[in-house]
Amino acid sequence: MRLLHVRDSVSVFAALGDETRLQIVARLCKEGPASIVRLSEGFAMSRQAITKHLHVLEGAGLVRGSRPGRESVWELLPERLDVARASLDQISAEWDAALGRLKDFVEK
Amino acid sequence: MRLLHVRDSVSVFAALGDETRLQIVARLCKEGPASIVRLSEGFAMSRQAITKHLHVLEGAGLVRGSRPGRESVWELLPERLDVARASLDQISAEWDAALGRLKDFVEK
DNA sequence: ACCATATGCAACCTCTTGGTTGCAAGATGG
DNA sequence: CCATCTTGCAACCAAGAGGTTGCATATGGT
Structure with missing residues (x-):
């Protein structure tokens, strides 16, 4: 169960x-859900490039798209950020444990 | 200064x-510093592939290598994990702020 | 001095990534 | 109904990532 988390976190990381995707996440976070055209206005690349990035983010579970009408609106799924955070915390915890063992070893 | 952090965290993310690199980080964390041959024993790929991954990790500041004698020993630099954590926290904080603004808007 | 070990360097290969363009097609508003 | 807006799809492309192999080189032990 733990290892599944690690495997899973790879896709989130x-x-x-990618700088563009991190900026997309930041924008969706600050400005709320947005359509593709509106999102691509902030970047110096084509609409299709942004679409591809959105699909990558969707594959990692970080974002979800819906299509009410003719425009597709994308929103952030912040829960998935916790997966990455949990992975970082796990590594840090194991690091601390390793330091503890080293300390025990030196003192004995 | 904040934005520099975000830029910086991209390389850490x-x-x-990459699954191999995340495993390398986990191993260096649990088992402490290790040489390249010792590290590559755990993976089903060549020593040079591991070397390349170590250089990528080094480029992100996550790892440092030294060469006492004929083997090069690599160790984890866990401080860099905080960069990624800080970036995640910043996004989450902005998300909460956005929720707060939405709540204000709805209530008023 | 010699041999085995550990690494570095460089060339090479394949597949993926990040990006483009062009065109077709589904809503929308007058 | 028509013009427009927004998107999806597909082909294509250059560059980079991830991996391999072969060879040269430095270090350590006997």
């Missing part, structure tokens, strides 16, 4: 490991 | 967004 990979999705956030 | 990208470095962690």
Whole structure:
């Protein structure tokens, strides 16, 4: 169950490991749900490029799109950020545990 | 200063967004510093592939290598994980702020 | 001095990524 | 109904990522 989290977090990290996508996440976060055209206005690249990035984010579960009418609106799913956070915390916890073991070893 | 953090965190996310590299980080964390041959024993790929991954991690500041003698030993730099954590926290904080504004808007 | 070990370097290969363009097609508003 | 707006789809492309192999080089132990 723990290892599944780690596996899962890889896709989240990979999705956030691109400047454009991280900016998309930040914008969706600050400005709320937005359509593709509105989102692409903020970037110096084509609408289709933004669409591809949205699909990557969707694949990582970070974002969800719906289509009421002719425009597709995308919103952030902030719960998925916790997966990455949990992974970081797990690594840090194991690091601390390793330090503890080292300390025990030195003192004995 | 804040935006520099965000820019910086992209490289950390990208470095962690690969299963092999995340496993390397986990191993360095649990088992402490290790040489390249010792690290590559755990993976089904060549030593050079591991070396490349270590250089990517080094580029993100997550890992540091030294060479005492004939083997090069690599260790984790856990402080860099805080950069990613800070970025996640910033996004979450802005999300909460956005929810707060929405609540104000609805109530007024 | 010699041999085994550990690494670095460089060339090479394949598949993916991030981006483009062009065109077709489904809503919308007058 | 028509013009417009927004999107989806597909083909295409250059560059980078991830991996391999072969060879050169430095270090350590005997």
